[in-house]
Amino acid sequence: MISLLGTLLAFIIVFGIIVFVHEFGHFFMAKAMGIRVEVFSFGFGPRLFGFKRGHTDYRVSLIPAGGYCKFLGEGVVNPGQKLEPDDYNAKKRWQRFLVIAAAPLANVLLAIVLMAAVNMVGVDAPAYLDQPPVIGWIEPGSPAEKAGLLPDDVIRSLNRKPVSTWTDVEMAVTSQPDTKLQVEVERGGRPLSLELLTENLRAEKKSKFDLGYAGFFGKILTQVRMINKNSPAEQGGLKPGDVVREIDGRPVYFYQFIEILEKSAGKPLAVTVDRGGTPVTLTVTPRLESGVGKIGVMQGAQSVRKQYGFFMAITQSLKENAKLVTLVVDVIRKLFTGETSTRQLAGPIEIANFSYAALKLGLAALISWIALFSLQLGVINLLPIPVLDGGQLFILSIEGLIRRDLGPKLRQIWLNIGFVIFIFLIGFTILNDIVRRLPRGWRSLIPF
Numbered sequence: 001m002i003s004l005l006g007t008l009l010a011f012i013i014v015f016g017i018i019v020f021v022h023e024f025g026h027f028f029m030a031k032a033m034g035i036r037v038e039v040f041s042f043g044f045g046p047r048l049f050g051f052k053r054g055h056t057d058y059r060v061s062l063i064p065a066g067g068y069c070k071f072l073g074e075g076v077v078n079p080g081q082k083l084e085p086d087d088y089n090a091k092k093r094w095q096r097f098l099v100i101a102a103a104p105l106a107n108v109l110l111a112i113v114l115m116a117a118v119n120m121v122g123v124d125a126p127a128y129l130d131q132p133p134v135i136g137w138i139e140p141g142s143p144a145e146k147a148g149l150l151p152d153d154v155i156r157s158l159n160r161k162p163v164s165t166w167t168d169v170e171m172a173v174t175s176q177p178d179t180k181l182q183v184e185v186e187r188g189g190r191p192l193s194l195e196l197l198t199e200n201l202r203a204e205k206k207s208k209f210d211l212g213y214a215g216f217f218g219k220i221l222t223q224v225r226m227i228n229k230n231s232p233a234e235q236g237g238l239k240p241g242d243v244v245r246e247i248d249g250r251p252v253y254f255y256q257f258i259e260i261l262e263k264s265a266g267k268p269l270a271v272t273v274d275r276g277g278t279p280v281t282l283t284v285t286p287r288l289e290s291g292v293g294k295i296g297v298m299q300g301a302q303s304v305r306k307q308y309g310f311f312m313a314i315t316q317s318l319k320e321n322a323k324l325v326t327l328v329v330d331v332i333r334k335l336f337t338g339e340t341s342t343r344q345l346a347g348p349i350e351i352a353n354f355s356y357a358a359l360k361l362g363l364a365a366l367i368s369w370i371a372l373f374s375l376q377l378g379v380i381n382l383l384p385i386p387v388l389d390g391g392q393l394f395i396l397s398i399e400g401l402i403r404r405d406l407g408p409k410l411r412q413i414w415l416n417i418g419f420v421i422f423i424f425l426i427g428f429t430i431l432n433d434i435v436r437r438l439p440r441g442w443r444s445l446i447p448f
Contacts, residue, residue: 003356010359011352012064014366016042018107018374019067022381025106026069026099033095036086039070071099093400100392107378108321114371116317122307123364128218133169135216136253142215147183147196149216154186166218171327173198177212220254221245221302224273231296236284238295242273243302254301261286265293321375328379 019042030037036055041047043061050059055072073087083090088099133155138144155163158172158181173181177200185192198212222244227233246252247260248270260269265288272281286293308316351373358369384394399405 006359007352007356010355010366013359014355014370014373015064015351017370018110018377021106021110021374022103022377023067023069025103028106029099029102030069030071030088033091033099034086035088035091035095035099036072036084037069038072039068041070042067044068093396097393097396097400100389100396104378104381104389107374107381108325111324111371111375111378112314112317112321114367114374115320116313118364118367118371119306119308119313119316120310121364122305123368124303125306126220126301127304128220128301129167129170130165131218133163133166134219136219137217137255139215139217139255142213143197143199144214144216147194149183149185149194149196150187152187153192155183155216156186156191157184158182160184173212173214175212175331177201177210179212181214217253217255219251221274222252222254222257222299223302224297225300226298228296232285232287233295233297236271236295237280237282238271238273238284238297239275242275242280244271244273244299245279246270246272254299257299261295262292267293321371324372324375325379328376332380332383 023040023042027037027040038055039057039059041050041057041059041061043064044066045062047057047059047061050057052058061067071088073083073089088096091099135144135149135151135153135155138149138151155169157163158169160182161172163169163172177198179198181196181198183194183196185194196214198214201211201213224233224238224240224242224244226240227238244252244257247257249272252260264286266285268283268285270281271284272279274280284295286295354369354373355366358366381388382390382393384390395406
């Protein structure tokens with residue numbers, strides 16, 4: 001019950017902020033252009049409550065699946081109809097274009113501002129994500145091993161698209177399950193081309209999403225997060241924040257760390273750590289527990305603190321959002337071409353769950369999620385689909401090119417097509433969310 005209430009609260013917070021900013025973009029620009037706003041609504045359907053100020057009814061409506069601004073005269077206009085000066089259709093096309101475009105741009109601006117704020121406050125992020133994609137460990141039996149990839153290979157490109165960090169690699173691989181990828185690597189200073197067939201984590205019953213998996217990992221160092229009292233780690237002198245570099249003189253990465261400990265019960269290990277920039281070597285003896293060796297620590301990937309001054313925070317936010325826009329556009333393209341599974345689409349249920357997960361992680365995580373979701377909404381709303389802002393911008397652009405308004409009948413057909421597409425997309429994403437929650441055996445019966 002608590003989880004359900006928390007999920008609902010998180011969804012209301014996230015969706016409420018994003019929808020408000022989106023509709024405020026329409027509202028602000030309409031007022032600036034001298035257009036009368038008759039309704040400013042959070043949600044669709046019947047009015048629940050609100051207040052009226054001036055010509056505008058500010059309301060909350062029954063169905064919390066978005067929101068809208070209603071302008072005077074908005075909709076299909078009959079030829080020869082007399083228009084009021086503050087009527088939407090009495091304004092020039094460029095003015096109407098700005099009013100429509102202001103909403104998705106407001107969402108993009110929100111993403112930039114929020115990400116800049118997070119950059120100023122500072123967040124801890126896995127250090128390896130910004131590092132060059134040099135392979136440190138390969139899972140036995142994985143697609144990477146089958147493809148012939150080796151530790152110390154430097155990944156240069158995937159499907160002829162250059163990659164410079166592990167972030168680039170992970171985004172490329174996870175968005176393409178069950179896909180043959182042409183991998184260009186550098187091995188011993190020489191270029192090498194290999195073919196990698198990614199796995200589908202959903203098909204392998206490791207995820208409810210269709211995500212690509214390769215089985216190679218970077219040189220991810222292990223950082224000690226917490227140490228149990230009277231544990232071998234405490235007795236050996238390990239401290240929270242220590243970054244494990246070597247065990248018995250050999251470099252060890254995140255995925256090897258636990259494996260080595262579990263096989264070394266009762267055996268003293270020379271563990272070299274980085275402690276505040278200084279190398280320290282300690283002797284730690286794993287204790288036999290439940291048949292394996294353990295030292296009593298909670299570990300994670302090495303993290304770095306990312307924090308910037310005011311101007312650098314804005315610059316970094318612009319870079320991050322530009323990169324994310326490129327990613328969103330690429331995913332949309334792949335959805336249309338069939339390169340990416342439609343199972344990666346998330347509907348209201350998944351959005352609510354992501355929101356709750358971010359809320360539990362803290363304010364910085366929640367703000368980052370709002371920024372990401374707002375950016376995605378802004379970009380998607382620019383698509384030329386009739387019911388989206390992009391559909392209206394498309395019509396206004398066509399009318400500008402032909403220098404006349406489209407006829408009422410053609411506009412109505414366009415709106416009807418858009419309504420059908422909108423209902424289909426909402427229904428499909430909700431069904432997608434429900435399917436993810438079915439027992440694994442049942443999912444295979446769903447034909448999409």
